[in-house]
Amino acid sequence: GSEEEGRPGGGGDLRPTRSELCICARHMAASSLWDELVVAASTGGSSGTVVSICVFTAVLCLCLVAGHLLEENKWVNESITALIIGCIVGALIFLLSKGRNSHILRFDEQLFFIYVLPPIIFNAGFQVKKKQFFHNFLTIMSFGVFGVFISVAIVSAGFYWLLPKVGFGKLDAVDYLALGVIFSSTDTVCTLQVISQDETPRLYSLVFGEGVVNDATSVVLFNAIKNMDITKIKSGAVLKVIGDFLYLFATSTILGATIGLFTAYVLKALYFGRHSTDREVALMALMAYLSYMLAELLSLSGILTVFFCGIVMSHYAWHNVTESSRITTRHIFATLSFIAETFIFLYVGMDALDMDKWKTTQASFKTSIGIFGVIISLILLGRAAFVFPLSILSNFMSGNSEKAPITFKHQVVIWWAGLMRGAVSIALAYNQFTFSGVTQDPVHATIITSTIVVVFFTTLVFGFLTRPMISAMLPQHRHREPAGGRSTGSNSPKDEFILPFLGDEDASGSGSGFVQAKRSISMMLERPIHTVHIYWRKFDDRFMRPIFGGPRSY
Numbered sequence: 001g002s003e004e005e006g007r008p009g010g011g012g013d014l015r016p017t018r019s020e021l022c023i024c025a026r027h028m029a030a031s032s033l034w035d036e037l038v039v040a041a042s043t044g045g046s047s048g049t050v051v052s053i054c055v056f057t058a059v060l061c062l063c064l065v066a067g068h069l070l071e072e073n074k075w076v077n078e079s080i081t082a083l084i085i086g087c088i089v090g091a092l093i094f095l096l097s098k099g100r101n102s103h104i105l106r107f108d109e110q111l112f113f114i115y116v117l118p119p120i121i122f123n124a125g126f127q128v129k130k131k132q133f134f135h136n137f138l139t140i141m142s143f144g145v146f147g148v149f150i151s152v153a154i155v156s157a158g159f160y161w162l163l164p165k166v167g168f169g170k171l172d173a174v175d176y177l178a179l180g181v182i183f184s185s186t187d188t189v190c191t192l193q194v195i196s197q198d199e200t201p202r203l204y205s206l207v208f209g210e211g212v213v214n215d216a217t218s219v220v221l222f223n224a225i226k227n228m229d230i231t232k233i234k235s236g237a238v239l240k241v242i243g244d245f246l247y248l249f250a251t252s253t254i255l256g257a258t259i260g261l262f263t264a265y266v267l268k269a270l271y272f273g274r275h276s277t278d279r280e281v282a283l284m285a286l287m288a289y290l291s292y293m294l295a296e297l298l299s300l301s302g303i304l305t306v307f308f309c310g311i312v313m314s315h316y317a318w319h320n321v322t323e324s325s326r327i328t329t330r331h332i333f334a335t336l337s338f339i340a341e342t343f344i345f346l347y348v349g350m351d352a353l354d355m356d357k358w359k360t361t362q363a364s365f366k367t368s369i370g371i372f373g374v375i376i377s378l379i380l381l382g383r384a385a386f387v388f389p390l391s392i393l394s395n396f397m398s399g400n401s402e403k404a405p406i407t408f409k410h411q412v413v414i415w416w417a418g419l420m421r422g423a424v425s426i427a428l429a430y431n432q433f434t435f436s437g438v439t440q441d442p443v444h445a446t447i448i449t450s451t452i453v454v455v456f457f458t459t460l461v462f463g464f465l466t467r468p469m470i471s472a473m474l475p476q477h478r479h480r481e482p483a484g485g486r487s488t489g490s491n492s493p494k495d496e497f498i499l500p501f502l503g504d505e506d507a508s509g510s511g512s513g514f515v516q517a518k519r520s521i522s523m524m525l526e527r528p529i530h531t532v533h534i535y536w537r538k539f540d541d542r543f544m545r546p547i548f549g550g551p552r553s554y
Contacts, residue, residue, distance in 0.1 A: 055089075056346070059085060059086070059089050059346060060339070060342060060343065060346060062085060063078070063081060063082045063085050063342050063346055064342065066081050066085065067081050067082075067342075076464070077463060077467070078341070078342060078345075079341065079342075079345045079459060079463060080345075080459060080460055080463050080464065082342050082344075082345035082346040082349065083345045083346075083348065083349045083456065083459055083460065084349065084460075085346065085349065086345065086346040086347065086348065086349020086350040086352070087349045087350075087352060087353065089346075089349075089350055090349065090350040090351075090352065090353035090354075091353060093350075093353075094353055094355065108430075109426075109427035109428075109430045109431050112344070112347075112423055112427045113296075113302070113427060114293075114296075116340045116343060116344055116347075116423075117303070117340070117424075118288075118289055118292040118302065118306050119333070119336040119337050119340050120337045120340050120341060121212065121215075121292075121303050121306050121307050121310070122288045122289075122292070122306045122307070122309065122310045122333065122337075123310065123333040123334055123336065123337035124208065124212060124307065124310065124337070125212075125306070125307040125308060125309065125310025125311045125314070126310035126311070126313060126314045126318075126329075126330075126333055127310075127314070127330070127333070127334065128205075128208070128209075128310075128311065129201060129205065130311060130314070130315065132201050132202055132204075132205035133205050133209055133311075135205075136202065136205050136206055136209065137209075138394070138397075139206060139390070139391075139394045139406070140205070140206060140209035140210055140213060141213060142390045142393070142394065143206070143209075143210035143213070143214070143386070143387070143390060143414075144209065144210045144211075144212070144213025144214045144216075144217055145213060145217050145245075145249075146386065146390065147210070147214070147383075147386035147387070147390060148181075148184055148214055148217040148218060148221065149217075149221075150382070150385055150386040151180070151184035151382035151383060151385065151386060152177070152180040152181055152184045152221065152382075153180070154180075154378065154381060154382040154385050155179065155180040155183050155184055155378045155379070155382045156176050156177050156179065156180030157180075158374070158377075158378040158381070158382075159171075159176050159179050159180065159374070159378065160176045162374045162378075163371065163374060165370075166367055166370030166371060166373075166374060167363075167364075167366075167367045167370065168363065168367055168370070168371055168443075168446065170443050171443070174225060174226070174228065175432070175433075177225045177228075178222065178225055178226070178428070178432045179447070181218050181221050181222045181225060181428065182222075182425050182428045182429050182432070182451065183375060183378065183379055183382075183421065183425065183451075183454070184214075184218060184382060185214060185215060185218040185421065185424045185425050185428065186210070186211050186214050186215075186418040186419075186420065186421070187211070187420040187421055187422030187423070187424065187425070187458075187459070200470070200474065202404070202410075203410060203413060203414070203470075203474075206406075206410075206414055207413075207414055207417050207418060210414075210418065211418070212303065212304075212307050213304075214418075215303050215424055216249070216252070216301045216303040216304040216307075217245070217249075218424065218428070219301060219303060219424075219428075220244075220245050220248050220249070220301050221241070221245065222428050222431075222432075224241050224244055224245070226431075226432070228241075248300055248301050249301065249304060251298075251300055252295055252300040252301040252302075252304040252305045252308075253304055253305070253308050255291065255294065255295055255298075255300060255305050256291050256295070256304065256305035256306060256307065256308035256309035256310075256312065257308050257309070257312050259287055259288075259290065259291040259294070259305075259309050260287075260291070260308070260309040260310075260311070260312025260313045260315075260316065260317065261312055261316065261548055262287075263283065263284060263287040263313060263317050264312070264313065264316035264317035264320055264548040264549050265547065265548055265549075266283070267280060267283065267284075267317050267320040267321060267549070268320040268547075268548065268549040277321070277322050277324050277325040277328065280321040280322065280325040280329075281321075281325055281328050281329055281332065284313060284317060284321075284329055285329075285332070285333075287309075287313075288306060288309055288310065288313065289306075291305050291306050291309040292305060292306040292309075315550065316544070316545070316548040316549045316550050317548075317549065319549045319550040319551065320548075320549040320550075344422070344423045345422075345423075345459075347423070348422070348423055348426060348452075348455065351452075352452045352456065356438070357439070357445050357448050357449055357452075358445075358449055360439065360440060360441075360442055360445035361442055361445040361446040361449050362442040362446075363442070363446045368446070368449075368450070371446070371450050372450060372453055372454065372457075375450060375454050376454065376457070376458075379419060379421070379454075379458070380419065383415055383418055383419060384415055387411060387414055387415040387418070388411055388415070391406045391410075391411045391414070394406060409473045409474060410474075412469075412473065413466075413469065413470055413473060413474070416462065416465075416466060416469060417462075417466055419458055419462045420458045420459055420462050420463060421451075421454055421455050421458045421459075422455060422459065423455075425451060425454075425455060426451055426452065426455055429447060429448055429451040430448065433447050433448055434448065
């Protein structure tokens with residue numbers, strides 16, 4: 001046929017012209033290229049890895065910009081922003097790939113525990129106000145250790161009793177206990193972004209300290225449950241689990257403190273800053289990561305190890321480096337922690353739209369709603385079962401001491417702020433109910449999707465409401481200072497080097513506290529800790545600081 005026959009109105013079979021064919025080809029090529037990029041980002045291989053990293057880095061930058069623009073918003077924090085952006089990006093990938101793929105990265109619990117979590121926990125220990133943390137140490141330990149055991153018992157028993165009633169069963173005893181641990185693990189990362197250390201120092205210390213110990217306890221308890229043989233349980237099994245936990249807690253703490261002291265001694269003895277401040281910063285960062293990996297290698301708690309390593313480094317090693325290294329370490333550790341936190345929520349948001357898990361589950365909508373309701377109810381109940389009783393016990397033990405009591409409003413805020421669940425819960429769920437992030441079991445897939453829904457709900461709803469709740473319940477919290485500690489406006493470890501673990505009134509040794517101790521049984525219970533603090537400061541000044549560094553307290 002002639003060219004005339006191929007043109008519109010020219011008769012014939014209406015074939016397209018050469019120019020129309022070129023335009024169509026360009027569109028097809030562009031569409032094909034975009035599809036290849038999306039598929040490459042979703043599948044793997046060398047090119048897929050590069051595309052995935054590029055896309056993920058770009059989205060991370062978008063999260064930082066969005067977080068900056070929403071800085072003054074009292075309803076939205078950066079974790080919520082990253083979670084929402086992750087969902088949007090995952091949805092776009094799903095649509096652009098026409099339903100073939102829904103994620104560019106698959107959630108990997110090993111990636112989370114080995115690479116992402118350590119900088120967050122180390123920075124928390126490095127920047128924490130030690131005076132507040134150790135002033136509330138017993139309360140923090142009671143929340144983080146005994147609270148987890150209480151919550152796990154209630155949540156596990158609740159699942160065993162209630163899940164069959166909503167049409168979901170087929171789980172063994174280990175699975176029920178594992179679910180108890182999974183949904184008893186609070187989200188330390190989200191809590192740190194919700195409560196300000198400078199605005200409410202004691203409240204921050206209690207919630208944050210509990211979060212770190214809670215995570216460590218949850219991971220240790222989870223591993224103990226996985227290794228438990230239910231068919232051979234004896235009467236002393238519970239005592240053995242508790243004994244193993246105490247052993248891991250003590251050895252992990254000692255390991256972290258030892259590596260922190262070794263780092264401080266090396267920096268003091270060799271004076272790295274004489275030649276390069278870069279070496280000082282690099283040594284502190286690498287030794288901190290070594291402490292975490294060494295704990296994992298020895299089957300200890302890496303979370304506790306790197307946390308106490310951070311505390312010891314800020315107390316000793318930080319004073320042995322040059323002024324420029326002090327500023328650099330403070331900001332670089334905070335920056336790495338910030339990026340890791342944003343990465344986690346973006347990661348979880350993207351992985352939530354992995355359609356493979358949602359297709360595998362066979363639970364009906366009614367059953368799914370029932371499971372969700374049971375989980376949320378048990379989370380609320382399990383946390384209330386230990387926060388309020390242990391707070392009352394802490395107040396009773398404090399008696400008439402100078403330590404301010406935990407008021408009912410503070411208890412409500414602590415209870416609410418710890419309701420959020422995050423990446424630790426998802427990582428433990430993947431570890432128990434998937435193999436390398438994939439499961440073909442409909443029951444296990446239902447648990448994974450339910451965990452994701454609960455993480456989203458608690459992060460968004462409780463995260464949205466936590467700041468307004470603090471403002472409503474503690475309207476004067478910006479101007480109130482709790483007894484037993486002063487807060488400056490800085491997160492620098494330097495804030496507390498003058499008197500590391502005590503307030504001036506604690507160190508004075510004045511007779512007023514001891515007079516009260518004689519008049520009150522509760523104060524008598526408080527006196528040993530008071531005395532330990534005084535003797536620790538004297539021991540620290542006389543023996544520790546001359547060897548490991550840091551100015552004297554007097």
